[in-house]
Amino acid sequence: MTTTSGVTGPSTEADPEETTGPARKERWIGRQPLGLLFVLPYVIFLAFIFVYPLIVQFFISFKDYFFAAPGATVERPWVGLQNYGDVLQDPTFQRSIFNVFEFLIINVPATVALSLVLAYALNAKIRGLWFFRGAYYAPYVTASVAIVTVWLFMFGETGLVNTVLGPLAPDPSWLINKNWAMPMIAVFVTWKQLGFFILLYLAALQNVPKELYEAADVDGASTMDKFWSVTVPGVRPATTLVVILATITGMNLFTEPYLLTNGGGPNGASVTPVFYMYQKGIEQGQAGYAAAIGMILLFITLLIALIQRRLLERD
Amino acid sequence: MSTQATMSTGAVTAGPPKEETPHNRLRVIILALGAVLFLFPFYYMVIGSFQAVADKSLSGVLPHPDNMTVTNYQEINAAIDAPRALLNSSIFTMGVLLCTILFGLLAGYALAVMHFRGRQTLLSGVILVLVVPFQLLQIPLYVLIVRGYGLGDTYLGMILPFAINSTAVFIFRQFFLQLPKELFEAARIDGAGEMGTMLRVAIPLARPAILNAVLLTFIGPWNEFLWPFLVTKQQDMQPFAVALANYMNNVAGRATNPDGSNMAGGVLLAIPPVVLFLIFQKHFTSANIGSGVKG
Numbered sequence: 362m363t364t365t366s367g368v369t370g371p372s373t374e375a376d377p378e379e380t381t382g383p384a385r386k387e388r389w390i391g392r393q394p395l396g397l398l399f400v401l402p403y404v405i406f407l408a409f410i411f412v413y414p415l416i417v418q419f420f421i422s423f424k425d426y427f428f429a430a431p432g433a434t435v436e437r438p439w440v441g442l443q444n445y446g447d448v449l450q451d452p453t454f455q456r457s458i459f460n461v462f463e464f465l466i467i468n469v470p471a472t473v474a475l476s477l478v479l480a481y482a483l484n485a486k487i488r489g490l491w492f493f494r495g496a497y498y499a500p501y502v503t504a505s506v507a508i509v510t511v512w513l514f515m516f517g518e519t520g521l522v523n524t525v526l527g528p529l530a531p532d533p534s535w536l537i538n539k540n541w542a543m544p545m546i547a548v549f550v551t552w553k554q555l556g557f558f559i560l561l562y563l564a565a566l567q568n569v570p571k572e573l574y575e576a577a578d579v580d581g582a583s584t585m586d587k588f589w590s591v592t593v594p595g596v597r598p599a600t601t602l603v604v605i606l607a608t609i610t611g612m613n614l615f616t617e618p619y620l621l622t623n624g625g626g627p628n629g630a631s632v633t634p635v636f637y638m639y640q641k642g643i644e645q646g647q648a649g650y651a652a653a654i655g656m657i658l659l660f661i662t663l664l665i666a667l668i669q670r671r672l673l674e675r676d
Numbered sequence: 677m678s679t680q681a682t683m684s685t686g687a688v689t690a691g692p693p694k695e696e697t698p699h700n701r702l703r704v705i706i707l708a709l710g711a712v713l714f715l716f717p718f719y720y721m722v723i724g725s726f727q728a729v730a731d732k733s734l735s736g737v738l739p740h741p742d743n744m745t746v747t748n749y750q751e752i753n754a755a756i757d758a759p760r761a762l763l764n765s766s767i768f769t770m771g772v773l774l775c776t777i778l779f780g781l782l783a784g785y786a787l788a789v790m791h792f793r794g795r796q797t798l799l800s801g802v803i804l805v806l807v808v809p810f811q812l813l814q815i816p817l818y819v820l821i822v823r824g825y826g827l828g829d830t831y832l833g834m835i836l837p838f839a840i841n842s843t844a845v846f847i848f849r850q851f852f853l854q855l856p857k858e859l860f861e862a863a864r865i866d867g868a869g870e871m872g873t874m875l876r877v878a879i880p881l882a883r884p885a886i887l888n889a890v891l892l893t894f895i896g897p898w899n900e901f902l903w904p905f906l907v908t909k910q911q912d913m914q915p916f917a918v919a920l921a922n923y924m925n926n927v928a929g930r931a932t933n934p935d936g937s938n939m940a941g942g943v944l945l946a947i948p949p950v951v952l953f954l955i956f957q958k959h960f961t962s963a964n965i966g967s968g969v970k971g
Contacts, residue, residue: 389793390792390793391790391791391792391793391795392790392791392792393786393790393791393792393870394792394793395790395792395870396786396787396790396791396792396795396870397786397792397793397794399782399783399785399786399790399870400782400783400786400787400792400795400798402778402779402782402783402840403779403780403782403783403798403840403845404798406779406839406840407801407805409836410817410836410837410839411805411808411813413816413820414813414816414817414820415813415816417816417819417820418813418815418816421815421816421819428823478706479706479707479710482703482706482707483707485700485703487700487703487704487707489704491957491958492711493707493708493710493711494957495953495954495957496710496711496714496715497710497711497714498953498957499714499715499718499950499953500714500717501895502895502899502949502950502952502953503718503899503945503946503949503950504898504899504901504917504945504946504949505899505901506899506901506917506920506921506942506945507721507899507917507920507941507942507943507945507946508717508721508942508946509924509942510721510920510924510935510938510939510941510942511717511718511720511721511724511939511942512717513935513938514720514721514724514730514732514935514938514939515717515720517732517935519732520732521720521732521733521734521736521737524732524733524734525734552713552714555714605807609807609809610809612809613809613811613812615811615901615902616901616902616921619901619921620921620924620925635811635812635814635902638812638814638815639814639902639906642814642815642818643814643815643818643906648815648818648819651815652815652816655812655813655814655815655816658812659808659812662807662808662809662812663807663808666807
């Protein structure tokens with residue numbers, strides 16, 4: 362390809378007309394400066410909804426910032442790193458971080474394994490394929506709020522699941538049991554998001570060269586052999602993405618602890634950092650404290666994403 | 677390239693040909709078991725939403741005509757004004773779709789086929805936005821939009837943080853990248869302006885990508901809970917998801933059949949996206965996302 366027009370690199374590397382007048386101008390604003398106009402609304406949007414709030418959050422997190430009655434002028438003094446110190450020593454915050462890790466340990470491996478196996482199974486010419494695909498996408502396209510209604514019904518004290526389990530049912534029941542609340546959220550989210558990750562793997566499977574399967578056939582490899590030695594390495598980049606996206610989703614749970622376990626219950630056993638941030642910032646009006654939680658979470662999220670990428674892409 | 681083949685065949689039918697029946701039988705068994713687990717809660721939600729008295733027994737899994745009623749739907753409708761809540765959800769969703777298609781297409785197009793200063797920086801920015809979730813910025817967004825600009829209980833306040841879906845921008849860009857460069861160069865040589873090239877050459881070709889992005893964008897605001905929950909205090913401005921959550925937490929206890937009326941609300945909230953996906957299922961592939969995924 363000769364005319365990549367900078368898709369891969371930042372600019373034209375060896376343009377023959379580089380030294381002439383118009384080329385110089387081109388190099389400064391680009392060959393199609395109109396592009397700037399095209400992206401302008403999106404850039405303004407990102408600045409307004411992402412960059413500016415990030416800056417505001419950064420500053421608020423160093424203040425004793427709380428919400429006052431409208432119209433009232435209140436002092437919001439700088440407190441330096443005090444919010445950060447308080448957050449890090451806050452037992453509820455520590456608990457929420459612990460809860461997230463408990464969630465991730467269940468959710469991420471289950472998501473990777475199940476979505477890859479199901480995508481692999483879906484990647485064939487079989488009858489009723491549209492039905493299966495539809496079934497797996499259904500939870501993904503449906504609101505958490507909607508699905509929570511039936512989960513509460515099924516997993517309640519006298520719900521269908523406990524009826525079936527009989528004496529094996531946990532006591533107290535799933536969603537109000539301190540040992541089961543967080544794993545239940547992990548199962549719920551795994552189930553709900555699986556369709557999306559199946560979709561990612563289905564696309565990735567198209568990019569595994571068929572010749573590799575044929576070569577494995579010639580070598581007399583079994584289906585399992587082929588799965589492990591051709592498919593799994595073949596979809597490696599997608600696995601990286603699945604792990605990172607699943608982790609990010611897991612770091613940001615709000616609806617599930619709010620509705621499924623009745624506000625992070627029982628006794629904080631399913632409090633998540635984002636839910637705690639909401640409680641502190643919006644419910645209790647301590648925006649400075651909540652902003653510090655937000656900054657810490659941002660840092661952790663980016664750090665984890667970075668580490669996972671390094672680890673998974675190491676070859 | 678392989679992605680092009682993916683696009684034309686529809687993502688699923690390609691791949692290693694598997695004609696031997698024993699393998700396919702195992703496949704179908706795994707898939708069928710999974711499908712039961714995935715569909716049962718939906719089935720059970722519908723059944724439960726029509727029960728006059730909540731029936732949690734094993735036989736309650738099947739519909740019993742003598743225990744069937746529409747009271748649950750009437751009760752939740754009376755409590756949250758369902759048509760109004762659905763209208764609010766629709767306005768919220770349509771606003772996001774409109775901005776995403778209009779401005780997202782422009783941005784995706786420019787990021788893919790135009791050469792201008794700052795493009796690389798912006799691209800890195802898009803990736804960063806995809807990684808940093810909106811929830812972590814809820815406090816400053818609330819401070820700015822609700823407290824600062826006074827946009828609480830307005831559609832604009834709801835729409836703003838979601839206005840342009842970055843995933844959709846990414847999908848558009850990946851799609852335009854796959855189109856042959858010669859196409860755009862030919863149009864430019866013919867004297868078509870960038871706007872003309874985009875409108876007459878690129879966008880007609882991009883219809884599958886647009887449909888894909890529309891579906892993906894739709895479920896965002898329609899299902900979103902946290903942000904509209906923060907923005908709306910007045911019930912007549914709440915989207916359905918928020919109204920239903922508040923109903924579950926505060927009102928359902930007084931209903932004849934609390935579980936049933938919750939699930940009636942759940943069914944109403946679930947129907948639009950599920951129907952939409954059943955209709956357009958074939959077009960919903962991640963081939964475009966996927967092309968950005970491969971190493």
